[in-house]
Amino acid sequence: MDIAIAVLTGLGGFLIGVLGGYFGRKIVLNRRYGAARDVAAEVLEEAEGQRRSLLLEAKEEALKVRSAAQTDLLAAQTDLKEQRAEFKRQERRLANREEVVDRREDNLDRRANNLDRREQGLGERQKSIDNLHAELEQEQSRVEENLERIAGLSMSEAKAELVVSAEQEIEHELAVRYRDAEERIKGEANDRAINVIAQAAQRLASDVVSDVTLTTVPLPSDDMKGRLIGREGRNIRAIEKATGVDLIIDDTPEAVTLSCFDPIRREVARLALGKLIKDGRIQPSRVEETVAKTQRELEDEIRKVGEHTVLDVGVRGVNTELAKLLGRLKYRFSYGENVLMHSIEVAHIAAGIAAEIGADVKVAKLGGLLHDVGKALTHEVEGPHAEIGADVAAKNNVRPRVCAAIREHHDDDHSSPESFIVAAADAISAARPGARRDTVEHYMKRLEALEEVANSFDGVEKCFALQAGREVRIMVKPQDVDDVAANQMARDIVRKIEDTLAYPGQIQVTVIRESRAVEYAR
Numbered sequence: 001m002d003i004a005i006a007v008l009t010g011l012g013g014f015l016i017g018v019l020g021g022y023f024g025r026k027i028v029l030n031r032r033y034g035a036a037r038d039v040a041a042e043v044l045e046e047a048e049g050q051r052r053s054l055l056l057e058a059k060e061e062a063l064k065v066r067s068a069a070q071t072d073l074l075a076a077q078t079d080l081k082e083q084r085a086e087f088k089r090q091e092r093r094l095a096n097r098e099e100v101v102d103r104r105e106d107n108l109d110r111r112a113n114n115l116d117r118r119e120q121g122l123g124e125r126q127k128s129i130d131n132l133h134a135e136l137e138q139e140q141s142r143v144e145e146n147l148e149r150i151a152g153l154s155m156s157e158a159k160a161e162l163v164v165s166a167e168q169e170i171e172h173e174l175a176v177r178y179r180d181a182e183e184r185i186k187g188e189a190n191d192r193a194i195n196v197i198a199q200a201a202q203r204l205a206s207d208v209v210s211d212v213t214l215t216t217v218p219l220p221s222d223d224m225k226g227r228l229i230g231r232e233g234r235n236i237r238a239i240e241k242a243t244g245v246d247l248i249i250d251d252t253p254e255a256v257t258l259s260c261f262d263p264i265r266r267e268v269a270r271l272a273l274g275k276l277i278k279d280g281r282i283q284p285s286r287v288e289e290t291v292a293k294t295q296r297e298l299e300d301e302i303r304k305v306g307e308h309t310v311l312d313v314g315v316r317g318v319n320t321e322l323a324k325l326l327g328r329l330k331y332r333f334s335y336g337e338n339v340l341m342h343s344i345e346v347a348h349i350a351a352g353i354a355a356e357i358g359a360d361v362k363v364a365k366l367g368g369l370l371h372d373v374g375k376a377l378t379h380e381v382e383g384p385h386a387e388i389g390a391d392v393a394a395k396n397n398v399r400p401r402v403c404a405a406i407r408e409h410h411d412d413d414h415s416s417p418e419s420f421i422v423a424a425a426d427a428i429s430a431a432r433p434g435a436r437r438d439t440v441e442h443y444m445k446r447l448e449a450l451e452e453v454a455n456s457f458d459g460v461e462k463c464f465a466l467q468a469g470r471e472v473r474i475m476v477k478p479q480d481v482d483d484v485a486a487n488q489m490a491r492d493i494v495r496k497i498e499d500t501l502a503y504p505g506q507i508q509v510t511v512i513r514e515s516r517a518v519e520y521a522r
Contacts, residue, residue: 367405
């Protein structure tokens with residue numbers, strides 16, 4: 001019984017579970033169906049909204065396409081109208097051109113007709129001209145025959161005489177023109193040369209150098225002479241042996257004299273002797289030491305002077321050896337003029353002249369600076385200083401044109417314009433008033449020689465040498481010498497001075513003819 005109840009209870013529970021599951025599943029399915037239906041409705045609404053928006057967009061796009069098509073259509077119509085108008089204008093232009101061409105054709109036809117008529121007239125004129133030519137030729141032949149018969153010359157002979165006559169006239173005309181041109185060019189060249197030389201000399205405007213090499217050494221007292229001589233003359237022998245100069249101690253108060261042909265040795269002796277006198281310790285060993293030290297100092301000073309000179313003048317191509325030789329020129333004097341200052345002056349004058357006439361300024365300046373460099377070696381090397389200087393410059397790699405200017409600065413012939421410029425600058429520097437000193441005897445002899453040359457001519461009444469021999473003024477007798485003869489006398493005196501006298505620079509010759517009429521009132 002219990003089992004049956006249990007079974008029934010189980011069956012009842014199973015049925016209840018089955019029924020509950022069925023109804024529960026049905027409820028769930030109903031709910032899912034309702035939800036799916038809601039989702040489907042939403043999807044449909046959304047799809048409907050999208051369909052509407054797509055339709056609107058399609059309509060708007062269609063409107064845009066239609067408006068664009070209408071715009072393009074209007075533009076095409078406008079272009080078509082413009083093209084039609086342009087075609088019409090071109091048609092009108094072509095019509096006008098055709099009218100112009102027709103008128104031109106008519107004008108050309110009329111001109112062609114006129115040209116035909118003119119050609120006919122020209123043909124007739126040509127015929128008449130040909131007839132006239134024939135008549136002229138016949139007349140010319142008759143005239144030539146008459147001329148040949150009258151003159152007794154054939155045509156070829158007459159032509160030859162005419163050619164000879166024309167050649168003579170042309171040669172005469174050329175000679176006259178050549179003479180006039182030569183005189184004009186000489187005058188212009190003389191004025192230009194004077195201007196160039198004056199400018200070159202004036203630009204320099206250097207002071208006149210009148211220093212001389214000192215050969216006298218002052219002493220503090222005459223007692224120093226005994227100390228210089230030393231015991232048994234050993235000090236003076238040491239000084240002369242070390243310096244190579246002659247020390248002359250005479251009766252001159254408080255002074256001794258140095259004598260030597262070499263200015264460098266003389267300068268070393270002067271400086272060394274001054275140091276010994278100042279120091280007071282005079283003995284052979286001290287003498288040798290002082291002289292050796294002085295030589296080194298003077299060599300260094302010479303080198304510095306040469307280098308500074310090269311820098312101051314502004315030239316290139318001068319090595320140390322040439323600079324030393326330039327420095328040695330500081331102690332060389334020619335007629336009282338310092339050779340180094342003279343060389344610097346010649347360099348500047350030569351550069352000025354070269355710049356004015358268009359020559360090589362660098363060659364002229366370097367040649368002027370080195371033109372007397374051979375004088376630094378004339379005591380050591382035989383030969384003229386110009387040759388010595390040119391050889392030394394060539395050995396020190398100086399340009400050949402500069403070497404030629406150095407070699408030729410005392411010659412009459414020159415191989416280049418720069419050589420002539422250096423020679424002219426050397427003469428200008430040497431002839432400048434006060435540049436060089438001369439002895440009174442030589443000066444007086446030169447003035448007397450000038451007066452003698454002038455007095456050797458007939459008709460000279462008085463003669464005066466003025467301006468240190470730069471001018472000769474001659475008074476002539478007016479009754480014996482007229483104006484024309486006075487001019488000729490001036491030229492003859494100049495020519496005789498040039499042929500017989502040696503002088504620096506130039507000499508002005510002035511011939512004065514003066515007539516005086518004197519009466520007395522009583």
